[in-house]
Amino acid sequence: MPENIPQNAGYMVAAYIVTAIIVLAYAASLYRRTRGR
Amino acid sequence: MTLASRGRAVTAVALLLLVGVYVRALAFTPLERFQGAAQKIFYLHVPAAWSAMLAMGMVGLASVLYLLLKDQRFDRFAAASAEVGTAFCVVMLTTGPLWARPVWGTWWAWDARLTLTLFLFFLYIGYLLLRQAVGDPPGARARYSAVLGICGTVLLPFIHLSVYLFRTLHPQPIVLKPSAPSLPGVMLVTLLYSFGVFTLLYIGFVMQRYAVGEESAHA
Numbered sequence: 253m254p255e256n257i258p259q260n261a262g263y264m265v266a267a268y269i270v271t272a273i274i275v276l277a278y279a280a281s282l283y284r285r286t287r288g289r
Numbered sequence: 290m291t292l293a294s295r296g297r298a299v300t301a302v303a304l305l306l307l308v309g310v311y312v313r314a315l316a317f318t319p320l321e322r323f324q325g326a327a328q329k330i331f332y333l334h335v336p337a338a339w340s341a342m343l344a345m346g347m348v349g350l351a352s353v354l355y356l357l358l359k360d361q362r363f364d365r366f367a368a369a370s371a372e373v374g375t376a377f378c379v380v381m382l383t384t385g386p387l388w389a390r391p392v393w394g395t396w397w398a399w400d401a402r403l404t405l406t407l408f409l410f411f412l413y414i415g416y417l418l419l420r421q422a423v424g425d426p427p428g429a430r431a432r433y434s435a436v437l438g439i440c441g442t443v444l445l446p447f448i449h450l451s452v453y454l455f456r457t458l459h460p461q462p463i464v465l466k467p468s469a470p471s472l473p474g475v476m477l478v479t480l481l482y483s484f485g486v487f488t489l490l491y492i493g494f495v496m497q498r499y500a501v502g503e504e505s506a507h508a
């Protein structure tokens with residue numbers, strides 16, 4: 253086990269937020285287009 | 290129950306399961322000792338790449354079937370799959386650099402895997418633009434789109450094999466390879482769970498998008 257695990261959690265947080273935004277935005281877009289059908 | 294409402298239900302379930310992926314990956318999957326927390330991007334990046342490739346594969350399959358059978362439903366399915374695949378491609382192309390920066394020391398490298406993946410994204414964009422641009426004569430849009438869709442599918446094996454054929458920064462597959470997955474069990478379970486959720490998301494999205502296309506065709 254390395255003495256120091258790299259401190260790069262910021263990149264992970266950014267990736268998880270970006271993924272959530274893209275997926276939710278697309279889901280919302282489809283919901284808007286299919287609403288009432 | 291209409292196709293659109295069934296698609297919304299599948300998507301809702303998939304989104305709930307995606308929350309489970311986040312919880313499992315962030316709280317219950319151990320840190321990789323050399324890459325640190327950034328390695329956990331793997332649980333989103335790889336399944337997103339899988340869904341983007343799956344989508345293009347389905348575009349190609351539907352395109353071949355359209356050219357053979359001239360059934361408009363295959364054309365509509367290809368269009369739906371292409372749009373959904375574009376969304377997953379965006380996830381793949383944003384999470385990739387966010388993982389590469391701390392691990393490789395650079396956001397991007399013009400090597401075979403990354404460049405071919407970017408090309409896949411441009412193919413998706415080109416496919417969607419082509420569908421908007423071509424109107425007449427009737428059937429031309431579907432025919433031209435089918436040809437482009439098949440070209441996109443031909444790209445998929447090159448993307449997968451590029452890490453074997455060329456020198457590249459991108460690691461070789463650790464799951465989709467001839468030998469057993471080289472990943473600890475707890476990480477593998479998280480990854481496979483995420484694969485399942487992204488596949489379900491793809492299905493839910495395509496069902497809804499297909500319903501949109503069907504309604505437009507009958508309008």
